[in-house]
Structures are given as structure tokens and as C-alpha cells.
Amino acid sequence: MEAKTSSLILLHNATIVTMDPQSRVFRNGGIVIDEDKIKAIGQSLEILHEFSAVADQIIDLQGQVLLPGFINTHVHTSQQLGRGIADDVDLMTWLHHRIWPYESNMTEEDSYVSTLLCGIELIHSGVTCFAEAGGQHVSGMARAVDLLGLRACLVQSTMDSGQGLPESWAIRTTDDCIQSQKELYEKHHNTADGRIRIWLGLRQIMNSTDSLLLKTRDTAKQLKTGIHMHVAEIPYENQLVMDTREVGHGTVTYLEKIELLQKNLLAAHSVWVNDTEIGFLSRAGVKVSHCPAAAMRMLGFAPIKEMLDAGICVSLGTDGAPSNNRMSIVDEMYLASLINKGREVYANGTTDPTALPAETILKMATINGAESVLWDNEIGSLVVGKKVGLSAQIIFPWADMIIVNPFSWSMVPIHDCISSLVYCMRSENIISVMCNGRWIMKNQKILNVDEGEVISMAKQASSELLKRAGIRIPNRMTLL
Numbered sequence: 001m002e003a004k005t006s007s008l009i010l011l012h013n014a015t016i017v018t019m020d021p022q023s024r025v026f027r028n029g030g031i032v033i034d035e036d037k038i039k040a041i042g043q044s045l046e047i048l049h050e051f052s053a054v055a056d057q058i059i060d061l062q063g064q065v066l067l068p069g070f071i072n073t074h075v076h077t078s079q080q081l082g083r084g085i086a087d088d089v090d091l092m093t094w095l096h097h098r099i100w101p102y103e104s105n106m107t108e109e110d111s112y113v114s115t116l117l118c119g120i121e122l123i124h125s126g127v128t129c130f131a132e133a134g135g136q137h138v139s140g141m142a143r144a145v146d147l148l149g150l151r152a153c154l155v156q157s158t159m160d161s162g163q164g165l166p167e168s169w170a171i172r173t174t175d176d177c178i179q180s181q182k183e184l185y186e187k188h189h190n191t192a193d194g195r196i197r198i199w200l201g202l203r204q205i206m207n208s209t210d211s212l213l214l215k216t217r218d219t220a221k222q223l224k225t226g227i228h229m230h231v232a233e234i235p236y237e238n239q240l241v242m243d244t245r246e247v248g249h250g251t252v253t254y255l256e257k258i259e260l261l262q263k264n265l266l267a268a269h270s271v272w273v274n275d276t277e278i279g280f281l282s283r284a285g286v287k288v289s290h291c292p293a294a295a296m297r298m299l300g301f302a303p304i305k306e307m308l309d310a311g312i313c314v315s316l317g318t319d320g321a322p323s324n325n326r327m328s329i330v331d332e333m334y335l336a337s338l339i340n341k342g343r344e345v346y347a348n349g350t351t352d353p354t355a356l357p358a359e360t361i362l363k364m365a366t367i368n369g370a371e372s373v374l375w376d377n378e379i380g381s382l383v384v385g386k387k388v389g390l391s392a393q394i395i396f397p398w399a400d401m402i403i404v405n406p407f408s409w410s411m412v413p414i415h416d417c418i419s420s421l422v423y424c425m426r427s428e429n430i431i432s433v434m435c436n437g438r439w440i441m442k443n444q445k446i447l448n449v450d451e452g453e454v455i456s457m458a459k460q461a462s463s464e465l466l467k468r469a470g471i472r473i474p475n476r477m478t479l480l
């Protein structure tokens with residue numbers, strides 16, 4: 001007898017929000033997973049009729065909601081142990097006295113523990129794929145991502161210039177920066193069953209020489225990978241670029257001039273951009289990661305509505321724990337919608353409740369996220385096969401998806417399923433998460449690591465790290 005090589009899981013009786021190009025939502029849908037791929041999707045009755053005889057497992061979802069896994073396109077996994085070290089402080093204190101000492105004193109093991117802790121929070125909020133914003137020890141991150149069962153584009157925090165850098169970073173040359181990333185690419189790209197990809201990182205323009213910018217652009221092209229960079233975060237950054245690099249406006253104008261604006265650039269934040277620069281980003285096909293909570297705390301209102309209207313692919317990110325504290329993409333969906341409705345007061349003199357409607361927000365967290373991480377052929381929507389390229393080759397997307405239980409006090413009654421997912425859903429409504437065809441959370445239990453054990457490892461590693469870095473958090477109120 002021939003050994004059975006695949007296993008079929010059939011899920012039915014679910015509201016399936018596919019996020020496919022036709023925006024199909026099945027009121028009573030079914031889906032079949034063949035190992036790590038989506039094999040079929042459709043009405044429950046048809047799926048049951050066709051596959052129940054051959055399915056190894058049949059799960060009745062009893063009306064729960066099935067969605068593609070969310071994609072967090074800007075998260076500093078290494079900063080998770082630094083949650084709460086820089087609340088309510090000004091930007092310079094944040095950077096020079098808290099974050100840089102914290103990051104420059106991290107070991108690879110710290111990075112591993114930090115990424116495990118961050119990954120647990122990401123999974124609870126329905127994230128199956130994320131784009132790392134840049135940390136010190138990519139090997140530590142990769143080990144954690146592999147174990148957690150997540151999908152990720154990892155980058156090293158990369159800088160070769162700038163004032164006030166910690167000593168160990170100040171000695172790095174441009175070539176060191178490029179060389180170390182090439183080595184990381186060799187070692188980790190396409191590992192963990194293809195779940196890990198290595199991108200190039202640029203921390204920000206104020207910490208990059210022109211040579212680093214150009215070599216990063218060329219190396220990414222050569223390796224056929226993406227570039228993740230913090231862009232136009234504060235007015236001072238734009239001013240410095242105008243003063244030192246002789247362009248009429250800030251970072252985006254300069255990146256356009258040196259041809260760094262390309263389809264493979266993921267520009268985080270992009271808050272301080274003018275209309276001309278929005279045009280540059282749109283024409284070049286640059287992707288923007290909007291991080292509403294972090295922007296509100298430190299940066300300002302990004303012109304997200306204008307970017308979306310200009311056809312720019314905008315996705316959502318949480319940024320790091322010291323900039324936001326909550327690594328929940330569910331919270332970011334809610335905030336993104338509210339902040340951008342409210343921002344219309346400044347842009348047009350009155351709020352606009354129709355700005356960034358729920359379906360747009362869901363797109364930002366799924367298919368736009370997939371496009372931002374250059375993975376939209378295989379993730380971001382629940383479809384059976386996507387035709388790509390001129391040869392119309394058919395690619396079968398990975399089974400990355402989440403199950404939402406909407407029957408709780410936070411979501412009932414549901415009159416408008418799509419808006420409920422954005423305005424009512426909490427992380428607690430997400431009960432199961434599958435990545436690459438494997439459950440990584442089931443009934444709210446993280447499956448691949450022991451959550452309690454990671455929490456105690458994190459508490460210890462973080463207090464030792466703060467001691468080593470000499471970071472002291474002043475007391476508030478009257479501590480007795």
C-alpha cells in the first residue's frame with residue numbers, strides 16, 4: 001500500500017472574508033487546506049460535498065469568522081524587552097538615553113527572548129507575517145521566528161554615521177554594514193521552510209552616508225530582496241537633509257534623486273511628505289507602513305488618505321514596544337481608522353467619518369501588507385491559485401489564516417461583519433492562528449513555545465539588560 005503523503009483539513013460553516021480581488025465574503029463558507037497550501041474555498045455545502053469523504057479532519061466553525069492572517073509591516077521585535085523604558089519622554093531622551101543604550105547592550109540571546117515575547121503578542125493579535133524594522137542580532141530573531149512558526153522579513157539595524165552613536169556602532173564602516181547583511185542573507189534567507197526572508201535595512205537617513213544608501217540600493221537589487229527604512233519621521237530630519245544634501249524638500253525628495261525610491265522599498269512612517277513627494281512615492285511603487293499609535297506619540301499625522309488616493313500601497317505596523325507598548329495589529333486597525341478620520345479636521349477643516357472605511361483598513365492589514373513585504377503572490381488573501389507574470393504561471397498561496405470568535409460581549413450584535421472586525425474586534429476575539437498550514441495558536445494557546453516560560457525568561461533578561469545598559473527609569477508619583 002502506498003504511504004499517504006498529504007493531509008487535508010476541511011473547515012466549514014464559517015464567515016470567510018477572503019480579501020481576494022473581488023472582495024468576496026462567504027456568509028457560510030468552507031475551505032480546504034492541503035498540507036501548507038489552500039486547496040479549495042467556496043460555499044460550505046459545496047466544499048463538504050466535494051471533500052468530506054477525503055478530508056482527514058473536518059472542523060465545524062459554527063459561524064465564526066475566517067480571515068487571512070494579518071501582516072504587521074513595521075515591528076522592532078528586539079525592542080520588546082524595552083517596553084516601558086521610554087514612556088512620556090522627549091525624542092532625544094528616548095533615543096540617546098533609552099533606546100540606543102538598550103539596543104547596543106543587547107546580546108543575541110536577548111534578541112531571541114525579545115522576539116519570542118514579541119511573537120507571542122503578534123500571534124495573539126492574529127499576525128502570521130511581519131516585517132522586522134531593524135535590530136542588532138538577526139540570528140537571534142531568526143531562531144525565535146523559526147520556533148514560533150511565524151513568517152517574517154528580517155533586517156539588521158544598519159547605520160554608518162550620525163552623532164552620539166554608542167561606541168560599538170560608531171566604528172562600523174559602510175562596507176561592514178553591507179558585508180554583514182550579505183552574510184545574514186546567505187545564512188538565513190529562505191530558511192524555516194521558506195518562512196524567513198532577509199531584507200536590507202537602513203535605520204534612517206540621518207544615520208546613513210550616501211555611500212551606504214547607494215550600496216544598499218544596489219545590493220538589494222543584486223539579491224532581489226527588499227529594503228526597509230524609516231522615512232520622513234520628523235521635520236528636523238527633512239531640514240537636515242535640505243541643509244546637507246541640497247534638495248528642495250526632505251528625505252523622500254532626496255531618495256527620489258538617488259533612485260532609491262523603487263518597488264522594493266518599504267518606507268516606514270513617511271509622516272512629513274508633501275504632495276510632490278506623494279507623487280514620487282506613488283510613481284515609484286514604494287510601499288508605506290503606517291504606524292498610527294507610534295505616529296501619534298512621537299511623529300505626527302501622516303497624510304494617509306492622500307497616499308491611498310494617489311494609489312500608494314499603505315499597510316499597517318505597530319512599531320516597537322517603547323514607541324507604542326501594544327504590539328497588536330488589531331489595535332492599530334482601530335486607531336488607523338479613527339486617527340485618519342479625525343485628521344481631516346487639519347486637512348480640510350472638518351472631520352470626515354467616511355475617510356478610511358473598515359474595508360480599506362482590512363485591506364491595509366492583509367493584502368496591502370502582503371504587497372508591502374513583496375509576498376502578495378502567496379499570502380494576504382484566501383484564494384486557491386493566483387496567476388502571475390506573463391506566462392500566467394499559477395501560484396498556490398500558503399495557508400496563513402486566523403479564526404475570530406465574534407460571539408462575545410465585545411462584538412455582539414453583529415449587523416455589519418466587516419465594520420465589526422475593525423471597530424469592535426479585540427485581540428481576545430482571535431482564537432486560532434494558522435501559518436504555513438500549521439496551527440501556531442489554537443483556542444488561544446500558543447502551541448510552539450511555553451508562554452509562561454517565555455514571560456519569566458523575558459522578565460529576567462530585561463532587568464539584566466537595563467542594569468548592563470545603565471538605564472534607570474525615574475519614579476512617578478509617590479512611590480512608597
Ligand SMILES: [Zn+2]
Pocket residue numbers: 074076133230268319320
Ligand atoms: Zn521603527
